[in-house]
Amino acid sequence: MADSSFRRLDVDQxxxxxxxxxxxxxxxxxxxxxVLSDTQGKATAVRGLLQRGDVRGALGExxxxxxxxxxxxxxxxxxLQSILSILNSTKSTDIPAIVSDLNPQEQVTLMKYLYKAMxxxxxxxxxxxxxxxxxxxxxxxxGCIVRVMTDRKRV
Amino acid sequence: MSExxxxxxxxxxxxxxxxxxxxxxxxxxxxxEVHIYAKSGAxxxxxxxxxxxDKLVTSIDWAPQTNRIVTCSHDRNxxxxxxxxxxxxxAPTWLPTLxxxxxxxxxxxVRWSPNEEKFAVASGARTIAVCxxxxxxxxxxxxxxxxxxxxxxxxxxxxxxxVLLAAGSADGMARVFSAFMKGVDAKPTPTVWGxxxxxxxxxxxxxxxxxxxxxxxxxxxxxxxxxxAGHDSTITVVYPSGPETAPHAVYPIxxxxxxxxxxxxxSENAFVAAGHDCQPVLFEGSIDQGWAQVRSLxxxxxxxxxxxxxxxxxxxxLNNSEAFNRFRSADSRGxxxxxxxxxxxxxxxxxxxxxxxxxxQNTITSVRAFEGGLGGQEVSQVxxxxxxxxxxxxxxxxxxxxxxxxxxxxxx
Numbered sequence: 001m002a003d004s005s006f007r008r009l010d011v012d013q014x015x016x017x018x019x020x021x022x023x024x025x026x027x028x029x030x031x032x033x034x035v036l037s038d039t040q041g042k043a044t045a046v047r048g049l050l051q052r053g054d055v056r057g058a059l060g061e062x063x064x065x066x067x068x069x070x071x072x073x074x075x076x077x078x079x080l081q082s083i084l085s086i087l088n089s090t091k092s093t094d095i096p097a098i099v100s101d102l103n104p105q106e107q108v109t110l111m112k113y114l115y116k117a118m119x120x121x122x123x124x125x126x127x128x129x130x131x132x133x134x135x136x137x138x139x140x141x142x143g144c145i146v147r148v149m150t151d152r153k154r155v
Numbered sequence: 156m157s158e159x160x161x162x163x164x165x166x167x168x169x170x171x172x173x174x175x176x177x178x179x180x181x182x183x184x185x186x187x188e189v190h191i192y193a194k195s196g197a198x199x200x201x202x203x204x205x206x207x208x209d210k211l212v213t214s215i216d217w218a219p220q221t222n223r224i225v226t227c228s229h230d231r232n233x234x235x236x237x238x239x240x241x242x243x244x245x246a247p248t249w250l251p252t253l254x255x256x257x258x259x260x261x262x263x264x265v266r267w268s269p270n271e272e273k274f275a276v277a278s279g280a281r282t283i284a285v286c287x288x289x290x291x292x293x294x295x296x297x298x299x300x301x302x303x304x305x306x307x308x309x310x311x312x313x314x315x316x317x318v319l320l321a322a323g324s325a326d327g328m329a330r331v332f333s334a335f336m337k338g339v340d341a342k343p344t345p346t347v348w349g350x351x352x353x354x355x356x357x358x359x360x361x362x363x364x365x366x367x368x369x370x371x372x373x374x375x376x377x378x379x380x381x382x383x384a385g386h387d388s389t390i391t392v393v394y395p396s397g398p399e400t401a402p403h404a405v406y407p408i409x410x411x412x413x414x415x416x417x418x419x420x421x422s423e424n425a426f427v428a429a430g431h432d433c434q435p436v437l438f439e440g441s442i443d444q445g446w447a448q449v450r451s452l453x454x455x456x457x458x459x460x461x462x463x464x465x466x467x468x469x470x471x472x473l474n475n476s477e478a479f480n481r482f483r484s485a486d487s488r489g490x491x492x493x494x495x496x497x498x499x500x501x502x503x504x505x506x507x508x509x510x511x512x513x514x515x516q517n518t519i520t521s522v523r524a525f526e527g528g529l530g531g532q533e534v535s536q537v538x539x540x541x542x543x544x545x546x547x548x549x550x551x552x553x554x555x556x557x558x559x560x561x562x563x564x565x566x567x
Contacts, residue, residue, distance in 0.1 A: 019305045024326055025366050104409045108365065141411025143388035150367040150387040 022070065025152040032071045039067055039075040039082075046082045055090050056098050062086070063106040066113075068153040076155060083113040084124050092131050099132070100139040107140040111148045112155045168540035169212065170521055175219030177525060181205075181226075182540065183212035189226055191249070207234050207251045214264045218271040224249070225274050227262035233276050233286070235295055254295040256284045264310050268317040272339055275320055277308035283322055285334045285354075300332050300355050310371045310417075314378040318343040318352060321381055323369025329383035329391075331359040347379050349398040358398065364389050364407045370416040370430065375423050376531065380442070384415040384428055390438065392446045406446045408438065417521045421534035421551045427452065429519035429539055433511055435549055452537075452549045455512040517542035 012018045028035060042061050049058040062082045067075035090098070102110060114136065117129045136144065169183040178194045179202070189205040189212055210229035217224050227233040234251035241248045256262065260279030267274045276284040276297070281304045284297035306325040313320055320334040333352035335343070348358040359381070363369055367387030374381055382392045388410040396403040416430035421437075429435040434453035440446025502509040510516065519541045525548050526536035538548045 017305060019326060023305075026362070143410045143412055143414075146386070146388040146414055147365040147367075147409070150385070151365040153366070 021152065025069070027069050028067070028072070032075070035067045035072045036075045036078075038065065039078045043078050043082045046086065050085065050089055055086060055094065056101060058082075058086050059098065059102065059110065060106065063102070063109045063113075066109050066155050068155050079155065080113065080116055080120065083110075084117055084122065087117065087128055087132055088124055095132055095135045096139070099136045104140070104144075107136060107144055108147045108151070109155065111136055111140070111144050112151070115148060116155060166544045167517070167542040168520060168544055168546065170215045171538065171540040171546060172215040172217040172224070172523070173525065173538065174217050175222065180546065181215050181217055181224055182546070183215055183226075184544075185211065187211060187228065187230070189215060189224075203249055205234075205236060205249055205251070208232065210261070213262060214266075216265050216267050216274065218267045221271045223267075223271070225254075225265050225267060227256075227265040227276050229261035231258045231261055231278075232256060233262055233265055233274075233284075233295075235274075252294060254286055254297065256286070256297050257299070258282060258284060260307075263307065266311050266313055268313045268334075269315050270317040273317065273334065273336060275311050275313070275334060277311050277322060279307040281305055281307070283308055283311065283320070283332070283334075285320070285336065287336055287339050298336065298354065300334065302355065303357065303360075304330075306368075309369060310383075312372045312374050314346070314348070314374050315376065316343045316346065316378060319346070319348055319358060319374075319378065321372040321374060321383075323372040323383050323385075325368040327363045327366040327368055327385060327387075329361050329363070329369045329372050329381065329393075330357060331381060331395075332357060347395045347397060359393070359395050359402070361391065361393050361402070361405070363387055363391060364409075367414065370414065371418045371428070373418045373420050373426060375420045375426075376528070377423055380423075382418055382420070382426055384418050384430065386414045388412070388414045390415060390418065390428055390446075392440065394442045404442055404445075406440065408446050408448060410448065417519065417523075419522050419524050419534070419537060421524070421528075421537065425449075425533075425551070427522055427537050427549075427551060429522040431518045433515045433517060433519060433541070434513040435519065435522055435537065435539055437551065452551065453513045453515075514547055515539065515541040515543055515545055 045061050046058045062079055067079055114129055114133050117124065167185040169185050171180060171182045173180050180192045182190050184190055187208045187210055190201055191203040192199040193202040208228040208230050212226050212228045215224065215226050222238060224236040225233060233254040233256055235254060236249045236251055238247060239250055256276055258278045258280045262276050262278045264277040265274055273285060273287050283300040285300060286295045286297045289296045304324060308322050308324045310323040311320060318333060318335050318340055320332050321329060322332060323329045331348055333354060333356040335352050335354050343352060363385030365387035367385030367389065369383050369385050371384040380392060380394050382390060384390045390408045392406045394403040413431035415428035418426050418428035420426040424441050425437060425439045427435050427437055434451045436451050437449045438446055439449045502511050519539045522537055522539045524534040525538040528534040535552060536548050536550055538546065540546050
């Protein structure tokens with residue numbers, strides 16, 4: 001077989017006008033410190049809402065203005081922990097009603113977190129995440145998965 | 156009523172174009188050739204093969220009035236084909252005219268302007284080549300739209316005034332440019348897109364909501380609205396309000412199913428989009444009410460009379476999936492083969508495998524107006540071609556998807 005290692009050369013590096021991955025999405029307008037403090041505030045709010053059993057409210061809290069992009073890894077980790085605590089404390093029979101109540105944008109963000117949760121399961125059981133995924137796809141369709149795969153605004 | 160014009164099994168159709176009176180059809184059978192079929196009786200016979208390109212022909216357009224074909228290819232070239240008598244034999248034949256594209260990457264998409272005096276070629280060279288005929292040299296020369304393109308341009312559509320050009324590109328942006336050529340175009344009347352329009356003016360720039368690369372763009376018949384389909388399973392309809400101001404309205408439609416790759420307006424308030432979901436879907440809306448998916452033109456139940464058809468752009472397509480069932484049967488019954496697995500939602504089992512319930516068995520590569528569309532008339536029929544090698548003509552009016560009619564095969 002012919003040597004194909006030349007295909008791995010990044011020829012774009014010699015192009016002054018190349019497109020960088022970060023050029024493909026609009027960065028968060030908030031500075032990283034604000035994103036972090038916002039996310040911490042939300043994490044506290046989520047704990048309070050979960051104690052009162054308000055799962056929908058807690059989800060709404062974390063799925064709006066979720067941290068994305070570069071330089072906000074701490075905030076991303078906190079947000080993921082908030083999501084995991086919500087996923088774990090929801091009865092499986094409540095999930096369909098909750099996911100169909102989310103607006104399309106929230107559904108996409110939740111789907112992003114579900115995939116991220118599958119990567120970083122920690123203490124969470126995979127079954128829980130898969131249960132949420134199944135119900136979310138039933139409600140939002142495959143289009144929701146496609147949007148997560150395309151979106152460069154990684155959470 | 157849908158009509159299958161042909162079923163060339165095993166030959167994906169990359170692009171297609173009908174001639175003005177719809178009696179001839181040019182397709183790119185996923186090779187470097189262009190095949191022209193002519194209608195004869197009930198079937199379609201191969202009449203000509205155009206063989207000037209040496210790589211995959213990516214796009215074809217047939218000018219209805221001047222009867223000229225333009226083709227472009229991964230070989231970085233485009234040719235304009237005229238139906239003239241062969242200088243040696245005298246028999247009528249398609250002869251190519253050279254186009255000086257000056258591109259260093261493949262050409263991806265080509266469209267004639269509505270007045271048929273210009274055409275635009277999109278390319279991987281981050282360039283759109285707008286071409287006009289140079290009488291003196293007997294070839295077509297290009298002028299390049301470069302800024303602010305930084306990625307491959309995947310799709311184009313002309314505004315009815317033949318000056319404005321919409322382009323969708325791989326960075327998830329749809330843009331509207333001026334392709335005004337001095338000496339060719341008369342000064343256009345002002346539109347919502349702007350008044351002063353020198354070449355390469357950017358009249359609008361819109362991002363797909365989740366950053367999907369833009370597969371298809373289309374102007375509405377009036378040219379006052381733009382729709383574009385992204386790979387993020389979203390179709391966005393934009394109503395501009397004027398230069399340098401925010402658009403009057405932007406309506407993103409989030410599809411429940413796989414992304415659309417091609418779309419065409421059938422009236423000011425409706426368009427048809429098709430793509431990876433293998434069925435053309437009708438959307439309706441307006442500047443005030445917003446836009447929404449209405450129904451699929453491919454109505455399986457009506458076509459076959461019985462059987463559970465899958466809803467347009469089926470939500471929950473993953474439900475009861477084949478892979479899942481296969482694993483489950485392997486787990487619970489120790490069955491390893493796939494034979495025990497029931498058909499996936501939206502498919503049925505046949506002797507040779509599974510078959511989709513849609514007419515097209517694979518991605519639809521392009522959808523184009525077939526009947527109507529002139530002089531403010533609604534487009535009453537659209538044609539689609541797909542990776543499954545089928546060419547289908549669909550009625551856009553109500554009661555669609557009826558009995559399959561006139562199944563004629565392309566003579567090979």
